[in-house]
Amino acid sequence: MSVWERSSTARVIAPARPRKLAKVPFVELADGRLQGVVSSGSDIERVYVSSVAAGTYAYACSTNNNRPCGGARGSFCNHIRALIDDAVLQYGAERVARYLRVEVSDGEPSAQSIGAEMSTTSPPQGDTRAAAAVFSRFLRHLAYLELAPSTAPLPEMQWFPPTRPVS
């Protein structure tokens, strides 16, 4: 086994990169999808729950009150494009492309080339049943703000050293 395979502190996840949350408060690569929550540009009370499935690129977009997004018919809507942009900001284009199983034909993947590559396959419109699950994951994410700090030691954190971002 290599040194990395025998290391207790092998780094597995590249550190997240900073991004502004106003437009896309939540994005994640989970449950076989790129999924997240996009704030409405016009109504402060409304958010869109958007997702793209890995492999098939089946996409879905609806509001938190389960109304379908008018833009997500026949092709990706602006919410899904914003979601891809912010996923690339947070996780890096390489990881997003790998997760969605997008092969960018020429050059390094970017938010634009990942979106374009998926669009050329004329992806199917997925059902919006996942929206409830995505929204509840967003609420779970928000709940991290409410968790109390502690001064009792967490010895397990010794396994999680910081990772210096590659500049």
Next chain:
Amino acid sequence: MVPAHQAGVVMRADLLGGTIAGLDDALAAVDAFDRVLVAGLLRPQPAQAAGLARLARAVAGTPLASPVAEAAGKAAAGAAGEDHFAALAAARTALLGSVHDALMTQVAEATGRPCREEPGTAPCRRQPANVLAAARSWLSDLARSGWRGLDTDVVSGSAQIISAMLPDPALRRLAVLLDGFAAELAASCPGAALERIPARRWADLWSRAMLLTLPGAAGAPVTGTATGRLLPLGIDLQEHPTAVQAQVHAVFEPADGTGLRLVRASVSVPKPDTVIGAGVWQLLRPHMSLLAAASQGRSMDLACMPVTAEGDLIWSDDHARRGEPADPFATARVVLPTAADAATAPLDRHPARIAVPVFVAGYAVGKDDDAVVFTVAGRPLAVDTGRIPAAGPLTPEAVAVSGACIGLLRWDAGSFSVQPLAVQTTGRKGAVAVHAGGWAGGTTDKAAVKAENAATDATSVLRERAGRLLRK
């Protein structure tokens, strides 16, 4: 003038190189079991049966012999239950515990410091049994699918368990561990497509989580109080996407004149994964005044601060007052050599847990490929610059031009290294120190201020969204 290393001030890095009898055998048995978890135990192959037998043989002649032999047999037949998986995790943990003890004997020779007596076993703490059982069941599923068999279905089974555990302080250790572990597994799906697998690491996290699901395993009882002067050495930061912990390593000088001892003070908090870099300090800063004191080079005066047998202060600002300025490099040179190291709780004995404060000086800095190496008394000592947080002013470049270093001695993947907490560089204007935790109490550094503002913005956007959406 007496050179520092002759005066017994500086760590004897030359004593860290010796071979340890039995170490390779113990680690080979660990590796054998770790390869078993790569393939999983749903349909075990002969190679996996051999790996399980190797683990069982390694603990033959110990109290674990019989349950582990039975568990290895059942697992090799593809019929292991939760108790069997727990027994295998215990065997692996015991082996690494013995590795930890052997390494610590070598460390004690190198530092020349005394060690405090062993803490006893922890008494049981009340923990809700059902969520622990759910965690054990998920971990058993993981062992069956193996790292190669990872998929999003297996991994997502942890989400509800973690959400249920995080708010309960008695379950925080396991919750934070599972949360960081599950995030790595989720980012690595599907396991069949992985180019390489962090076999030691994931088996470590799996075994540790498995043991923490057993009643009473996570206890860290307060055994006394600390009254006296606290002299900080440095701050170690640890983080995964949704949690962060800062640990201040310090020398404690009891007011009653009893011996100096090394202690730690920790503060941790779960966090959204969008709060990162220097932005994490603002989540920790309000809960431990020691962070500001340590980053300003001050001591603190403690009165009746609760402390565990492992030397962990259970910090409360009510029991601490700001003290006089105390230069960490003076503390490292003058009082560190005579302070007693804390003992480690039985279940926490693991090489990854080794984080021993040391002072190194009079070295030459060299490079081995991209890695920084100190040459101390003619011997190389690897420097783990990868552990220097981005959330501080210390950089690998500053380490490379330094002449003295306060660090944590660590061991990983077969070798010792020193993680710098602070370095001192002597230039024309005298000695200048840079601390990894220099921004803990706040800073005017431009990049750090930007990161802090970004984190403030992130939390306020999330709070605003939570306010509107959680109300419904």
